Amino acid sequence: MTTTAAATGRLQPFNVGVARRRRIAIALLVGPALLVVGGALVVPAANLLVQSFIESSGYGQVTYHFTFSNYTDVLQDPTYRRIAWHSFGLGALAALICVVAGYPAAYFITFRLRRARNIALFLVVVSLFTSYLVRLYAWYTILGTQGIINTGLVRLGVVEHPLLFLIFSRTAVVIAFVNVFLPYSILMLTSSMQNIRADLLENARDLGAGPVRTFSRVVLPLSMTGAIGAFAYTFILTSGDYITPSLLGGTSSTSLASIVSDEFLALGNRPSGAAISFVMLTIFFAVYLGLTRLERWKGI
Amino acid sequence: MARRLRASALLVYTILVFVFLFAPIALVVLFSFNKTASLTFPFHGFSLRWYRAVLESPSYRDAIFASLRVAVISVVVVVVVGTAAGIGVTRYAFRGSRIVRVFLFFPAALPGLFVGIALLSFFVQTQVSLSLWTVTAGHLIYVLPYFFLVVTSRLQRFDYMLEEAARDLGAGPWATFRRVTLPLIAPSLIAGALVVFSLSWDEVFITFFTIGAQNTLPLVIYSTVKQSVDPSVNAISTLLLAGSLVFVFSVRRLAADLQQ
Numbered sequence: 001m002t003t004t005a006a007a008t009g010r011l012q013p014f015n016v017g018v019a020r021r022r023r024i025a026i027a028l029l030v031g032p033a034l035l036v037v038g039g040a041l042v043v044p045a046a047n048l049l050v051q052s053f054i055e056s057s058g059y060g061q062v063t064y065h066f067t068f069s070n071y072t073d074v075l076q077d078p079t080y081r082r083i084a085w086h087s088f089g090l091g092a093l094a095a096l097i098c099v100v101a102g103y104p105a106a107y108f109i110t111f112r113l114r115r116a117r118n119i120a121l122f123l124v125v126v127s128l129f130t131s132y133l134v135r136l137y138a139w140y141t142i143l144g145t146q147g148i149i150n151t152g153l154v155r156l157g158v159v160e161h162p163l164l165f166l167i168f169s170r171t172a173v174v175i176a177f178v179n180v181f182l183p184y185s186i187l188m189l190t191s192s193m194q195n196i197r198a199d200l201l202e203n204a205r206d207l208g209a210g211p212v213r214t215f216s217r218v219v220l221p222l223s224m225t226g227a228i229g230a231f232a233y234t235f236i237l238t239s240g241d242y243i244t245p246s247l248l249g250g251t252s253s254t255s256l257a258s259i260v261s262d263e264f265l266a267l268g269n270r271p272s273g274a275a276i277s278f279v280m281l282t283i284f285f286a287v288y289l290g291l292t293r294l295e296r297w298k299g300i
Numbered sequence: 301m302a303r304r305l306r307a308s309a310l311l312v313y314t315i316l317v318f319v320f321l322f323a324p325i326a327l328v329v330l331f332s333f334n335k336t337a338s339l340t341f342p343f344h345g346f347s348l349r350w351y352r353a354v355l356e357s358p359s360y361r362d363a364i365f366a367s368l369r370v371a372v373i374s375v376v377v378v379v380v381v382g383t384a385a386g387i388g389v390t391r392y393a394f395r396g397s398r399i400v401r402v403f404l405f406f407p408a409a410l411p412g413l414f415v416g417i418a419l420l421s422f423f424v425q426t427q428v429s430l431s432l433w434t435v436t437a438g439h440l441i442y443v444l445p446y447f448f449l450v451v452t453s454r455l456q457r458f459d460y461m462l463e464e465a466a467r468d469l470g471a472g473p474w475a476t477f478r479r480v481t482l483p484l485i486a487p488s489l490i491a492g493a494l495v496v497f498s499l500s501w502d503e504v505f506i507t508f509f510t511i512g513a514q515n516t517l518p519l520v521i522y523s524t525v526k527q528s529v530d531p532s533v534n535a536i537s538t539l540l541l542a543g544s545l546v547f548v549f550s551v552r553r554l555a556a557d558l559q560q
Contacts, residue, residue: 025392033381034404036441037403040419112307129498129544131537134537137328142324142327146529183321236411242413257413261509264420264421277418280414284411
């Protein structure tokens, strides 16, 4: 008894010292990163949340009066609703095309390539990193009235005048979206297909399943995680995009994001812009959660 | 027979996908060397006139330096702060270390629009005038999660017993870090730094809202294209492209780290 007491008596101050030094070390190591995220994201986001509940009073002015009206106005405004559906529609279409178009390529890269697989994946990663804006600009010149497609068609005599609907249209926006986000789909699909053992496909074939059946009963269910991830990711990033619609969409496709930026920059109505941002963010998270739940619910 | 046909159909399809992904960029690079102002075939021959135009234009030159400055500052800050945090959460399994990890990854899940709007509204209210510093603040938030991911996946495999051995041999904490830990994790830090550079160099979404009077390279391209078609945009785009591909030099290291 006495010896243990003496021992702990001697050890305790030492342990306390070690524990305190440990705590200080942790704080010094982790603290700066927490400060960066806290200062440059959490505080501004909390501020934005507060803004969405106060009243706007003229350009850039606010009155600190608690109100829900920013949210009710946004949710009831038919123009906003129309533009929101438009943005979500474009995003869903682009996401669907990316997943569907990505499947055959991902399948080929995973199951048919051996030595070239890493090179193919490397190329996909490179295209994912190549400047977003340069790719938009590329489509801008390709689809433009003086672009390759139009001058080609005119020279070949297919059309007399350049096709004006190629650029500044929803088509142009979707083409650019697919170009930018297809690499993400391919990567996510290949990484989920990598867990499918190749002998599983052989078994299916041996049991008499044709290629369509093998795909729909084996490959598709087992790579669903990648497909859903790719769809959700593309949907969220494209329907929240404003750079692509503003460069390639012309007046035909006002985006949800451009409304937010207009509220802030052109109209100076911060509360309304803040409310739209949070509604948008909520919808994105709901879609993401819904899709991941759907996957679990299906028991895949 | 049918099987072989399907296999070659898949091959052709995959090649077409890669053509779709790379052809637009290839065209921009090609026409940046065009002799004439035309943006379409026939190609009239090589010249460097558009690159000369870019380097002689003060607004393009300033934008290049602005982008470099923002990217380099982001890299330095994120490497220091992110490495420290990575060591903190992997060396000590403290209470809340999981929450810290999630908290530091979380910004990557937010759309750039939201981060940009939150920062803009905050800066306007606190009367911080928009400049390259406000742009840098946005970039830090954007790139920190990626760097943190790279560095923690490396440190997960790091044997902290090596540090203890060094300490037992009498090395102080700083000497231990500089002589033991740093040399071992340096390749991953460099790989992460290159990724951070690429991401920052190319960022438009957050920059769009936090930018002051001085444009960065992507934004100068954006505003030029919005106004008119200027063939020197091909040349400046090619420069932007070159910078955004800096990360390529780190691909092997990254693949090795992230696969663990």
